[in-house]
Amino acid sequence: MTNFQSRVIEVVRRIPRGEVRSYGQVAGLAGRPGAARAVGTLMRKNRDPSVPCHRVIKSDGTLGGYNGNLGEKRDLLESEGVRLK
């Protein structure tokens, strides 16, 4: 496992319930500002349920992507109290 990947996972793991972070923010917190796209690359591969990857959305507030159905991601977030566009 690469160092970058570990960091990203750590960061995402710390996102409190009811809050969200953009891919770019996560990248920054992971120590690699500007690697937003790379974060997506990792999330796409990540299968670990201990990582609330559904709390990671785009910087403009839209959902972005998801492993399973996007509707699921939307519901999860709203059920956690997150407002979406």
Add this chain to the structure above:
DNA sequence: CGTATGACGTGCA
């Protein structure tokens, strides 16, 4: 080791 890929971000038409 070079090329392709994608859950991004920003700017501009």
Add this chain to the structure above:
DNA sequence: GTGCACGCCATAC
């Protein structure tokens, strides 16, 4: 508001 072109970065091939 919508769509497209580009640049970016870590991974997968």
